[in-house]
Amino acid sequence: MNESTTPSNPGWFKASFSSQSSSCVEVRFTEDEVLVRDSKYHGDPAFQPMIAIPAASWHRFLAIATGDATDDDAPLGIPAIEYDASTGHTALRDAVGTILDYTAAEWAAFTAGVGVGEFAIGLT
Known part of the structure; x- marks a missing residue:
């Protein structure tokens, strides 16, 4: 991974x-889950919205995100x-109502990274 893309956290x-860009989809791998957040958040870090997958x-999530699979019967x-076609934004919404909203450019950068394997588990 390119060091310039590694955030300070x-x-x-x-x-x-x-x-x-300073605004992006950020990901962190833990032992059992993958955490996703929005780098545009500027509030108290203890309350930063995150989605755990x-x-x-x-x-499967990555395949759905890139359009290589549908969310039919998603785990x-x-x-x-x-x-949202009117704004170009893509939102992630989890089962408890957490929403992360990304601009078209942020989502395009994320899915481009997915396409070249930057988000495969175990590469960080």
């Missing part, structure tokens, strides 16, 4: 395609991916 990273479902724990 250990473990969090973004796609190399986001390197020119089970590690076992991460590959429990995969957030809904909602695209």
Whole structure:
């Protein structure tokens, strides 16, 4: 991974395609889940909204995010991916109502990173 794309908070990273932007989809792998957050959040870090996706479902989530799969019968724990054609924004919504909203450029950088394997579990 390119060092310029590694945020100062250990473990969090973004796609190399986001390197020119400070706003992006950020991801962090833990033992059992993958955490996703929005780098635009500027409030108290203790309250930063995050969505946790089970590690076992991460590959399926990435396939849905890139359009390589549908969310029909998606495993429990995969957030809904909602695209707003009028704004170009993509939102992730989990089962408890947490929403992360990304601009078209942020989502495009994330999915480009997915396409080249930057978000495969175990690469950080």
